[in-house]
Amino acid sequence: xxxxxxxxxxxxxxxxxxxxxxxxxxxxxxxxxxxxxxxxxxxxxxxxxxxxxxxxxxxxxxxxxxxxxxxxxxxxxxxxxxxxxxxxxxxxxxxxxxxxxxxxxxxxxxx
Amino acid sequence: xxxxxxxxxxxxxxxxxxxxxxxxxxxxxxxxxxxxxxxxxxxxxxxxxxxxxxxxxxxxxxxxxxxxxxxxxxxxxxxxxxxxxxxxxxxxxxxxxxxxxxxxxxxxxxxxxx
Numbered sequence: 001x002x003x004x005x006x007x008x009x010x011x012x013x014x015x016x017x018x019x020x021x022x023x024x025x026x027x028x029x030x031x032x033x034x035x036x037x038x039x040x041x042x043x044x045x046x047x048x049x050x051x052x053x054x055x056x057x058x059x060x061x062x063x064x065x066x067x068x069x070x071x072x073x074x075x076x077x078x079x080x081x082x083x084x085x086x087x088x089x090x091x092x093x094x095x096x097x098x099x100x101x102x103x104x105x106x107x108x109x110x111x
Numbered sequence: 112x113x114x115x116x117x118x119x120x121x122x123x124x125x126x127x128x129x130x131x132x133x134x135x136x137x138x139x140x141x142x143x144x145x146x147x148x149x150x151x152x153x154x155x156x157x158x159x160x161x162x163x164x165x166x167x168x169x170x171x172x173x174x175x176x177x178x179x180x181x182x183x184x185x186x187x188x189x190x191x192x193x194x195x196x197x198x199x200x201x202x203x204x205x206x207x208x209x210x211x212x213x214x215x216x217x218x219x220x221x222x223x224x225x
Contacts, residue, residue: 032212043202043216044154088154092212097142098167099214101154 002027004091006102014110019076021105023089026070032092033065033072037085038104044088048074079109113137115217117203123223124193132188132220134203140215141208143186145178147171147199148219154202160186161208193224 003026013019021035032051036044050056050063050072062075072091076083086104093100116135124130136143145157158168160178177189186205190197200221204214 034213036216043200043219046213046215049213090154097144097159097161097206097212098156098169099146099154100156103153 002091002093002100004089004100004102006087006089006105008103009106010108011105012108012110013079015079015081017079017109019079019083019107019109021074021076021087021089021107023072023074023091023102024070025072025089025091025100027091027093027100028067028070030070030091030093033063034090034092034099035061035063035072035074036088036090038088039085044090047087076107079107081109081111083107084109113139115203115205115215117201117217117220119220120218121221121223123225126195126224127192130190130193130222132190132201132203132222134186134188134217135184136186136203136205137215138184139207140205142166142206142214143178143180144204144206144214145188146202146204146216148202149196149199157188190222193222195224198222198224 034049035047048063050065056063060077064073088104089102090099118133143160148154159166200219203217206214
Protein backbone atom coordinates (compact mmCIF):
# COMPACT_ATOMS: atom_id res chain seq x y z
CA UNK A 1 0.00 0.00 0.00
CA UNK A 2 1.52 3.28 -1.13
CA UNK A 3 1.36 5.87 1.62
CA UNK A 4 2.04 9.54 2.12
CA UNK A 5 2.44 10.73 5.68
CA UNK A 6 2.26 14.21 7.14
CA UNK A 7 2.16 15.58 10.65
CA UNK A 8 -1.45 16.71 11.02
CA UNK A 9 -0.50 19.59 13.31
CA UNK A 10 -1.78 22.09 14.02
CA UNK A 11 1.41 23.99 13.33
CA UNK A 12 1.26 27.46 14.78
CA UNK A 13 3.74 30.18 13.79
CA UNK A 14 3.80 33.94 14.35
CA UNK A 15 3.35 36.30 11.43
CA UNK A 16 6.64 36.84 9.60
CA UNK A 17 8.18 33.55 10.74
CA UNK A 18 9.19 30.57 8.60
CA UNK A 19 6.74 27.67 8.53
CA UNK A 20 8.21 24.25 7.80
CA UNK A 21 5.95 21.46 6.57
CA UNK A 22 7.12 17.90 6.08
CA UNK A 23 6.00 14.85 4.16
CA UNK A 24 7.31 11.30 3.73
CA UNK A 25 6.27 8.78 1.12
CA UNK A 26 6.59 5.04 0.84
CA UNK A 27 6.87 4.40 -2.92
CA UNK A 28 10.53 4.73 -3.86
CA UNK A 29 9.57 4.86 -7.53
CA UNK A 30 7.61 8.10 -7.14
CA UNK A 31 8.73 10.79 -9.55
CA UNK A 32 6.58 13.86 -8.97
CA UNK A 33 5.72 15.71 -5.79
CA UNK A 34 3.18 18.42 -5.21
CA UNK A 35 2.14 20.77 -2.46
CA UNK A 36 -1.45 21.94 -2.46
CA UNK A 37 -3.17 24.35 -0.11
CA UNK A 38 -6.73 23.68 0.99
CA UNK A 39 -8.95 26.10 2.81
CA UNK A 40 -11.81 24.61 4.78
CA UNK A 41 -14.58 23.40 2.48
CA UNK A 42 -12.64 24.31 -0.65
CA UNK A 43 -10.73 22.38 -3.28
CA UNK A 44 -6.94 21.83 -3.30
CA UNK A 45 -5.02 24.70 -4.85
CA UNK A 46 -1.57 24.01 -6.29
CA UNK A 47 1.30 25.77 -4.51
CA UNK A 48 4.36 24.07 -5.98
CA UNK A 49 5.61 20.95 -7.69
CA UNK A 50 9.09 19.42 -7.62
CA UNK A 51 10.55 16.55 -9.60
CA UNK A 52 14.30 16.65 -8.87
CA UNK A 53 16.34 16.32 -5.72
CA UNK A 54 17.23 19.61 -4.09
CA UNK A 55 15.45 22.89 -3.58
CA UNK A 56 12.98 24.76 -5.73
CA UNK A 57 11.99 28.31 -4.87
CA UNK A 58 8.92 30.27 -5.94
CA UNK A 59 8.42 33.56 -4.17
CA UNK A 60 7.98 32.93 -0.45
CA UNK A 61 7.76 29.16 -0.98
CA UNK A 62 10.60 26.66 -1.18
CA UNK A 63 10.06 22.97 -1.84
CA UNK A 64 12.80 20.53 -0.89
CA UNK A 65 13.06 16.95 -2.14
CA UNK A 66 15.29 14.15 -0.93
CA UNK A 67 14.49 10.96 -2.83
CA UNK A 68 17.04 8.88 -0.92
CA UNK A 69 15.23 9.67 2.32
CA UNK A 70 11.81 9.69 0.62
CA UNK A 71 11.14 13.08 2.09
CA UNK A 72 9.71 16.30 0.72
CA UNK A 73 9.19 19.55 2.57
CA UNK A 74 7.70 22.99 2.06
CA UNK A 75 9.08 26.13 3.63
CA UNK A 76 6.96 29.28 3.77
CA UNK A 77 8.98 32.40 4.48
CA UNK A 78 7.49 35.59 5.94
CA UNK A 79 4.30 33.71 6.86
CA UNK A 80 1.09 35.71 6.61
CA UNK A 81 -2.27 35.13 8.31
CA UNK A 82 -3.68 34.41 4.84
CA UNK A 83 -1.34 31.39 4.68
CA UNK A 84 -3.44 29.76 7.41
CA UNK A 85 -4.83 26.63 5.76
CA UNK A 86 -4.25 22.90 5.45
CA UNK A 87 -1.26 21.99 3.31
CA UNK A 88 -1.56 18.74 1.40
CA UNK A 89 1.37 16.75 0.10
CA UNK A 90 0.58 14.69 -3.00
CA UNK A 91 2.86 12.19 -4.71
CA UNK A 92 2.62 10.99 -8.29
CA UNK A 93 2.88 7.22 -8.58
CA UNK A 94 3.22 4.75 -11.42
CA UNK A 95 2.92 6.78 -14.59
CA UNK A 96 2.45 9.83 -12.32
CA UNK A 97 -1.15 10.37 -13.30
CA UNK A 98 -2.51 9.09 -10.01
CA UNK A 99 -1.83 11.23 -6.97
CA UNK A 100 -1.53 9.71 -3.50
CA UNK A 101 -2.30 12.23 -0.80
CA UNK A 102 -1.28 12.89 2.76
CA UNK A 103 -3.85 13.89 5.34
CA UNK A 104 -2.47 17.42 5.41
CA UNK A 105 -0.87 19.69 7.97
CA UNK A 106 -3.00 22.44 9.43
CA UNK A 107 -1.06 25.72 9.60
CA UNK A 108 -2.13 28.68 11.71
CA UNK A 109 -0.26 31.97 11.27
CA UNK A 110 -0.92 34.24 14.21
CA UNK A 111 -0.91 38.04 13.71
CA UNK B 112 -7.22 32.25 -16.38
CA UNK B 113 -8.75 28.94 -17.45
CA UNK B 114 -10.22 26.86 -14.68
CA UNK B 115 -12.01 23.59 -14.05
CA UNK B 116 -15.69 24.02 -13.29
CA UNK B 117 -18.06 21.60 -11.58
CA UNK B 118 -21.81 21.38 -11.18
CA UNK B 119 -23.75 21.18 -8.99
CA UNK B 120 -21.89 22.65 -6.02
CA UNK B 121 -24.12 20.69 -3.65
CA UNK B 122 -26.26 17.60 -4.18
CA UNK B 123 -28.52 15.89 -1.68
CA UNK B 124 -29.93 12.50 -2.64
CA UNK B 125 -31.64 9.50 -1.12
CA UNK B 126 -29.77 6.24 -0.69
CA UNK B 127 -30.17 4.06 -3.76
CA UNK B 128 -30.68 6.95 -6.14
CA UNK B 129 -28.45 7.69 -9.10
CA UNK B 130 -26.42 10.89 -9.23
CA UNK B 131 -24.41 12.48 -12.01
CA UNK B 132 -21.68 14.93 -11.19
CA UNK B 133 -20.53 17.18 -13.99
CA UNK B 134 -17.19 18.76 -14.76
CA UNK B 135 -15.80 20.96 -17.50
CA UNK B 136 -12.02 20.48 -17.60
CA UNK B 137 -9.62 23.12 -18.86
CA UNK B 138 -10.10 23.21 -22.62
CA UNK B 139 -6.69 22.11 -23.89
CA UNK B 140 -6.11 19.49 -21.20
CA UNK B 141 -6.01 15.85 -22.20
CA UNK B 142 -6.19 13.95 -18.86
CA UNK B 143 -9.14 14.06 -16.53
CA UNK B 144 -9.54 12.77 -13.01
CA UNK B 145 -12.06 12.28 -10.25
CA UNK B 146 -11.06 12.35 -6.59
CA UNK B 147 -13.16 12.32 -3.47
CA UNK B 148 -12.60 13.54 0.06
CA UNK B 149 -14.70 12.28 2.92
CA UNK B 150 -14.93 14.88 5.69
CA UNK B 151 -11.75 14.87 7.78
CA UNK B 152 -10.05 12.25 5.62
CA UNK B 153 -7.45 12.17 2.86
CA UNK B 154 -8.16 13.02 -0.73
CA UNK B 155 -8.63 9.70 -2.54
CA UNK B 156 -8.04 8.95 -6.21
CA UNK B 157 -11.01 7.43 -8.00
CA UNK B 158 -10.24 7.35 -11.70
CA UNK B 159 -8.19 8.86 -14.50
CA UNK B 160 -9.41 9.21 -18.09
CA UNK B 161 -7.54 9.77 -21.32
CA UNK B 162 -8.39 9.46 -24.99
CA UNK B 163 -11.99 8.52 -24.18
CA UNK B 164 -11.16 5.64 -21.91
CA UNK B 165 -10.27 4.94 -18.31
CA UNK B 166 -6.49 4.81 -17.88
CA UNK B 167 -6.49 3.86 -14.20
CA UNK B 168 -9.03 3.35 -11.44
CA UNK B 169 -8.85 2.67 -7.72
CA UNK B 170 -10.50 -0.09 -5.73
CA UNK B 171 -13.11 2.46 -4.66
CA UNK B 172 -14.23 2.83 -8.29
CA UNK B 173 -16.41 -0.28 -8.41
CA UNK B 174 -19.28 -1.19 -10.72
CA UNK B 175 -21.48 1.48 -9.14
CA UNK B 176 -19.27 4.18 -10.63
CA UNK B 177 -18.83 5.19 -14.25
CA UNK B 178 -17.31 8.08 -16.12
CA UNK B 179 -18.10 9.53 -19.49
CA UNK B 180 -17.07 12.33 -21.79
CA UNK B 181 -20.35 12.82 -23.61
CA UNK B 182 -19.15 15.73 -25.73
CA UNK B 183 -16.03 17.80 -26.30
CA UNK B 184 -16.24 19.69 -23.04
CA UNK B 185 -18.03 17.77 -20.27
CA UNK B 186 -16.68 14.98 -18.11
CA UNK B 187 -19.14 13.22 -15.85
CA UNK B 188 -19.07 10.86 -12.87
CA UNK B 189 -22.14 8.70 -12.36
CA UNK B 190 -22.92 6.81 -9.18
CA UNK B 191 -25.68 4.34 -10.00
CA UNK B 192 -27.04 3.46 -6.58
CA UNK B 193 -25.73 5.77 -3.90
CA UNK B 194 -24.80 4.55 -0.44
CA UNK B 195 -24.50 6.54 2.77
CA UNK B 196 -20.73 6.15 2.61
CA UNK B 197 -20.63 7.90 -0.78
CA UNK B 198 -21.22 11.18 1.05
CA UNK B 199 -18.11 13.25 0.34
CA UNK B 200 -16.67 16.13 -1.64
CA UNK B 201 -16.01 15.03 -5.20
CA UNK B 202 -13.29 16.87 -7.07
CA UNK B 203 -12.67 16.85 -10.78
CA UNK B 204 -9.18 17.66 -12.02
CA UNK B 205 -7.45 17.95 -15.35
CA UNK B 206 -3.87 18.04 -16.58
CA UNK B 207 -2.24 19.07 -19.79
CA UNK B 208 -0.80 15.63 -20.43
CA UNK B 209 2.58 16.50 -21.85
CA UNK B 210 5.63 16.84 -19.65
CA UNK B 211 3.49 18.69 -17.13
CA UNK B 212 1.80 16.36 -14.70
CA UNK B 213 0.28 19.16 -12.65
CA UNK B 214 -3.39 18.56 -11.95
CA UNK B 215 -5.74 21.51 -11.56
CA UNK B 216 -8.80 21.03 -9.43
CA UNK B 217 -12.36 22.21 -9.76
CA UNK B 218 -14.26 23.66 -6.78
CA UNK B 219 -15.89 20.33 -5.97
CA UNK B 220 -19.39 18.94 -5.53
CA UNK B 221 -20.52 18.21 -2.00
CA UNK B 222 -22.64 15.05 -2.13
CA UNK B 223 -24.83 14.13 0.79
CA UNK B 224 -26.59 10.76 0.73
CA UNK B 225 -29.47 10.42 3.19
